[in-house]
Amino acid sequence: MRMENETGSTLILFILIRFDYEPGNNHTGKTKMTSKIKIEKWDNTVDGPLSVETMEKKLRQQGYHCTQYEFSPGTNFPDHTHSISKKDSIVTGQFQFSMYGETVVLNPGDMVEVPKNTVHNAKVVGSKSVIFYDATK
Template identity: 40%
Template sequence: MKVIHWDPAWGPVSEKKMREQLVAAGYDVSRYHYSPGTCFPDHSHGVHKRDTVLAGKLKIAWPAGTDSPAGSVVLESGDMIEIPAGTVHSAEVVGAETVLSLDATKSP
């Protein structure tokens, strides 16, 4: 798991700029809204993912793996996390604000 924070040199955080970066990196991008209380239990994907947050707060957690300890991170506006294919993780909306997210996928 790798967290990438928005670089102020890129200008203000915007959906357009975030989408352009993801597409340039070879990802297919979908836009989602997650209401407060939304929770995705432990799961994995057969593709590489970058979950990004444009508004709200999204907690991503993962169990200990063969080469890494368990951990979690709360993503806020401008943050993204790289999740390799097959990596078990969970996600949940933190707080009372709806999360606006770009969900990016790329075949391994």
């Protein structure tokens, strides 16, 4: 960006923002800011309708052992870590999740990998309980 100051001198201002192209849209000019939290989305065309049974089936096909939990509205999990890598998967409700200094809201069908020894926190948001799978390999 070029700007002139009061004396008529030209100033050049450089702004660096990292953007990555969305997959499959490299020629459209669509861009998005990158996030360190990678959310895997449920795909009804591949996985079928989302349910407790289909989520567990998908996780088992990916090689995970699953434990199902239900958390009521307002449930809070302060900063913590795990000694093994995990995948958190949401079947119902909304789960606010923070890791790497970023915060996202996970919705039904969202899955997120949590590397071992990585500080993260979460809480149930909204008025619905969260049905949640804790998956490990």
